[in-house]
Amino acid sequence: MLMHQHGIGAWVAKRRLRSPDKVALVHGDQATMTYRQFADAADRVSVVLREWGVGKGDAVAYLGGNSPDFLAVMFGCAQVGAVFVPVNTRLAAPEIGYVVADCGARVLIHDPDFAGPVAAAGPAAGAPNVIVTGEGTSEWPGLARLARAAVGFTDPVDSTHQDAAVIVYTSGTTGRAKGAVLTHGNLTWVALNCVVDYDVVSTDVALMISPLFHVASLGMGALPVLLKGATLVLEKGFEPGRALAQIERHGVTMLSGVPTTYQLMADHPDWASTDLSTLAKLTCGGSAVPTRVLDAFEARGLSFSQGYGMTEAAPGATALPAAMTRAKQGSVGLPHFFTDVRITDPTGAAAPTGGVGEIEVAGPNVFPGYHGLPEATAEAFTADGWFRSGDLGYLDADGYLYISGRLKDMIISGGENIYPPELEHLLTAIDGVTSAAVIGVPDERWGEVPWAIVTVREGTSVDTDSVRAYLDGKVARYKLPKNVVIVADLPRTASGKVRKADLRARFGG
Template sequence: MLNNGVGNWIHRRRLKSAGQTAVILADFELTYDALARRINQVSNALAERGVVKGTRVAFLGGNHPAFLETMFAAGQLGAVFVPLNIRLTPRELNYALNDSGSEVLIVLASQDEQGRAAAQSSPVREYLVVANHPGESSDYETMLSGAADNHRDVSVAHEDAAIILYTSGTTGSPKGAVLTHGNLTWNSLNVLVDYDVTSKTVALLIAPLFHTASLGMGALPVLLKGGTLVLQERFLPHEVLAAIERYRVTSLSGVPTTFQLLAEDQAWNTTDISSLEMLTCGGSAVPMRVLEAFEARGLGFSGGYGMTETSPGATSLRAEHTREKMGSAGLPHFFTDVRVVDALGQDLPRGEVGEILVCGPNVIREYWARPEATANSYYEGGWFRSGDMGYLDEDGFLFISDRLKDMIISGGENIYPAEVEQAIMELPAVESVAVIGVPDEKWGEVPRAVLVLREGSSLSTEQLIAHLSERVARYKIPRTAVIVDELPRTASGKIRKNDLRKQFGVTNA
């Protein structure tokens, strides 16, 4: 075959797993044979509409088989897939469409109004709507019904662009990270080596596929191995628990809040979750009470660290190390290397905090049409500057201190909010927390805690300070605390600290 990229994966997998279930959404199921046939139809239909190698094809929608069909069909043609975040405003989406130069936009019916507004004054020349329920009448299904299902084989190399994924844009304009077919392939191999993904894996995807973790750590490795994806359109704890029992789910990924809400749901103790074998938690460390709730059901957590620019895996922490290396993001993935350096790019001794660098075949080589941003993001040798602070312990395990830009400097002392947040999360009354810096005449900056409390709980600033005084240095303790109903988050569940700084980062907030 001429195509050595991701676009041919399902065509190749069809030969080995034709009758195996590939994708499930509610009562709709596709075998690998059916999925491959539909991908071929989308590929041929797009080709008839002028899509060639290098054309950008965008998709706006949540977890739906059409997302995967469009992505693989684009890859089959050597086109570049542009998944869009449904949580963005039409203006933000329009920016991504214009920045990427996307000519085709495929939209779920639930996002039609949003998509049409975004497509105005953009390069989009083909606009197609997909029914929310797979297979129902729509522009998309009409396109498929009129297309041949023969397989197209276009020359695609690992070096060719596969996906443009826009960063969450917590600061400044979002940048398009260009993930090549090689990046996606090597990331998937890292997952297969470092986690227990098999052809029998049934992975429930509750995070949106337009987010790199759900796509790169969940969907692609499972499909490469011939397992089954169960797509969840939204996160409601009781629905997730029901899906685990119904489909005999073996693998589940999420952020700490995801698992906390599952363990607190009224159906938690009555749901059969005995099929679960692997839990993966990202975003931040698992709170002890959540860890214990799942350990009581015989389950442990794997974890890891990564970012869009690493496709996304950089490190992994297997469940057997969770308690031994509490708070760690784990060891570098098998085909990936990690360093910690000072401000001059020199390696630091074990235990010293510095900027985390990542290198490997899963690391992107460029941002879309951003030569300056690309040049500023690497040290010599292809070492990507993560912008995150951390250290390696004596065994080579990575510990994340914080985002470089989130670090608070108070009276000349560096304060890493993640350390303070982890200590605060030990309080039973706290559901989630973010620590930001507030201007201070004497110290330059001092910490402030922004808290979400569990229902029916209360917490005074005095109680917070008393708790922290035994756990962190005095200068790290927040001088003030603000209680809110919820914290602003990105699609991946990460807290948008830039938004919090705008709202609460002033002295009299």
């Protein structure tokens, strides 16, 4: 068997040679897969994909929760040179249809639980071939059944670090999601960044409580662990009591999450009685960890590594070492080992130390562009090739990055990105709503939540319940406004743009 390729498709085969009997994946309560079994599963998936006509450059969409199937399909895609497209399981049917159609998926693989949304997506999805995980049904073939029947071996396609490996869709600021193309090189280098900066070792046991369709969970959670030959404990979803039990049961050493995740664990009745002695590496992203959560974990001898990133950087840009959590509280850390960060002023010149400007990122983990959107790609980069994050920040004298605000009005709620224009477009389609602005308002549990500020036509009735009911099914539920406020007028600039800073000041954003 030849393995000349340099893409991630070679990883599992090389792990099969190096650590065949080491446990790669734990799933369910006790079920495990060794690296030999995992590599064999990826091989069988690659044969299935070939039999279904999938070749180099073809897209394969996957809609499902954390499972060995998710990862076997991703690596199986890499082996045949296909592009893996993980679909956010929280999306509404129209959003699923858009993603599947936009990437041009030749095959859509989904868990049985999502048969309803897939059917509802219907023609909008572009009518790809459909496979269901598990044994399948009389209507849809099952991945498990197909894999058992797979015969022979698929010689891996030679992939370079410049070839596309994954497309991750990030909510668009113009109301449509954009597919960020991540190459084999992007995923390799972000994994190496994590190995270096988070000291991932082969004896680690990482608990995966965040969904793998999130690029942070995939690029900075699963991939570094599998690269090092460590063990990944896969959870279908997050429940704080179960997460605590899994830490104790499996001797978990690594855990990644968002502030809400850690807050719910610390607030759980089992927190004080759970054995956390094996935990050594905690990483957190999305937003700053509240002081009371830091206090709760530090009381158990645990500190956080915090960071900053974006989908387009696969996603890591910076990391704050756990040892500096208090000394540099409020910072998101130093640039990752193989990544660079700079701050520029509105003219594009370098901002002075402590000077606020736009955060720009460069490095081998930074994506080459958006799928099918050359103009958006061109706008995302500076003339000398740095990615423009759209976020504002500054570097202190030691090179640590601090976030000051956002040029884009993105809302981060419980680790999920929400872009106001998408909601505003839908809000103005509601009968009686004449204009709308969506802002993020601080929330103790979720970090921030979306509020809709609207003006309405005289004589019409609009309230929070009716707005949420209208939007439900059109967008993911985490995007639904938590409050709807009716105002006489929205504050605007001379050019007619809504002054969201005024709204945030007024409503606590």
